Amino acid sequence: xxxxxxxxxxxxxxxxxxxxxxxxxxxxxxxxxxxxxxxxxxxxxxxxxxxxxxxxxxxxxxxxxxxxxxxxxxxxxxxxxxxxxxxxxxxxxxxxxxxxxxxxxxxxxxxxxxxxxxxxxxxxxxxxxxxxxxxxxxxxxxxxxxxxxxxxxxxxxxxxxxxxxxxxxxxxxxxxxxxxxxxxxxxxxxxxxxxxxxxxxxxxxxxxxxxxxxxxxxxxxxxxxxxxxxxx
Amino acid sequence: xxxxxxxxxxxxxxxxxxxxxxxxxxxxxxxxxxxxxxxxxxxxxxxxxxxxxxxxxxxxxxxxxxxxxxxxxxxxxxxxxxxxxxxxxxxxxxxxxxxxxxxxxxxxxxxxxxxxxxxxxxxxxxxxxxxxxxxxxxxxxxxxxxxxxxxxxxxxxxxxxxxxxxxxxxxxxxxxxxxxxxx
Numbered sequence: 001x002x003x004x005x006x007x008x009x010x011x012x013x014x015x016x017x018x019x020x021x022x023x024x025x026x027x028x029x030x031x032x033x034x035x036x037x038x039x040x041x042x043x044x045x046x047x048x049x050x051x052x053x054x055x056x057x058x059x060x061x062x063x064x065x066x067x068x069x070x071x072x073x074x075x076x077x078x079x080x081x082x083x084x085x086x087x088x089x090x091x092x093x094x095x096x097x098x099x100x101x102x103x104x105x106x107x108x109x110x111x112x113x114x115x116x117x118x119x120x121x122x123x124x125x126x127x128x129x130x131x132x133x134x135x136x137x138x139x140x141x142x143x144x145x146x147x148x149x150x151x152x153x154x155x156x157x158x159x160x161x162x163x164x165x166x167x168x169x170x171x172x173x174x175x176x177x178x179x180x181x182x183x184x185x186x187x188x189x190x191x192x193x194x195x196x197x198x199x200x201x202x203x204x205x206x207x208x209x210x211x212x213x214x215x216x217x218x219x220x221x222x223x224x225x226x227x228x229x230x231x232x
Numbered sequence: 233x234x235x236x237x238x239x240x241x242x243x244x245x246x247x248x249x250x251x252x253x254x255x256x257x258x259x260x261x262x263x264x265x266x267x268x269x270x271x272x273x274x275x276x277x278x279x280x281x282x283x284x285x286x287x288x289x290x291x292x293x294x295x296x297x298x299x300x301x302x303x304x305x306x307x308x309x310x311x312x313x314x315x316x317x318x319x320x321x322x323x324x325x326x327x328x329x330x331x332x333x334x335x336x337x338x339x340x341x342x343x344x345x346x347x348x349x350x351x352x353x354x355x356x357x358x359x360x361x362x363x364x365x366x367x368x369x370x371x372x373x374x375x376x377x378x379x380x381x382x383x384x385x386x387x388x389x390x391x392x393x394x395x396x397x398x399x400x401x402x403x404x405x406x407x408x409x410x411x412x413x414x415x
Contacts, residue, residue, distance in 0.1 A: 074329035
């Protein structure tokens with residue numbers, strides 16, 4: 001049976017939205033009868049180093065992360081740089097791990113994560129690895145917040161992707177599209193959302209307001225501390 | 233014009249750093265105020281996704297490190313140059329660390345912008361953004377394209393536009409003129 005190495009690239013470590021989203025994928029992997037994967041958190045000292053060591057021997061690697069400023073977090077790029085020796089040795093190794101990725105972002109639309117997906121497709125080629133695909137999902141923050149029944153459909157599809165990874169070493173395009181959800185808002189939806197987000201009661205924004213209030217800094221929410229030197 | 237150059241090359245004395253220094257000097261000689269920040273010399277603790285800069289100390293990172301210097305310099309410039317060699321197909325982890333810690337420049341609120349969700353601006357104006365890339369033997373045109381695509385998206389999120397992407401090696405005078413013309 002083939003082995004899976006799960007790498008969590010979230011700087012938050014084990015308590016992260018990325019891990020929340022990877023858990024059903026891991027369950028799906030196991031439901032195929034494949035063995036328990038090794039899970040390593042790159043933010044954890046010691047585990048970062050182990051993730052470099054264990055990379056070449058894994059049959060499949062799943063690397064998940066949040067989208068940070070439209071790309072991978074610096075931590076993940078640091079890890080990828082540490083894989084450079086494996087690019088050079090790729091031609092001599094028979095064993096090359098199949099690579100799958102998961103990117104979850106705060107924005108609802110999948111389009112924000114597509115440039116990074118292009119990068120990962122190329123990264124797999126650079127490492128001489130078969131590419132399983134990239135799971136893209138927006139509104140990653142909502143998964144731990146929503147009641148279980150509202151997440152059920154998403155969890156089912158993420159499990160299916162894990163199962164496909166074990167059986168076919170590839171995510172199906174159809175399943176990836178379902179999980180990605182909204183690629184881009186239709187003009188009607190965009191117009192409606194423009195209105196909705198201009199209201200102070202916009203749902204995701206009221207979430208920020210509550211956090212600001214709790215910290216007694218709501219009145220300072222528009223602070224622009226570095227603007228004093230701006231030219232007039 | 234005020235120009236901030238973030239140099240994300242982890243190695244001093246590289247050909248890329250030589251080129252970036254040359255560009256800094258050239259831009260200064262043209263009468264511009266240029267600050268080149270060598271990121272490798274800064275104390276950058278990295279973004280850990282705590283959201284403190286959005287909900288605890290609005291606009292400022294809760295970590296007391298040199299990221300404030302980056303934010304202050306970038307937001308007060310007209311042109312923000314992100315400079316880095318391409319390693320493993322993308323700009324360095326060091327440059328990304330600085331970019332991750334630029335998130336206090338944005339506001340947490342979501343807004344619709346051009347039919348897409350983005351963050352609300354925190355400042356009245358944002359600098360134009362340019363890329364200076366170092367492409368060694370292990371970087372091909374596809375790597376440059378993908379890197380440019382990602383930073384184009386970054387610029388959009390930072391209420392700006394990627395106005396120019398140059399690869400180090402071309403005549404410095406030519407690249408300097410191009411940066412000035414498009415900013």
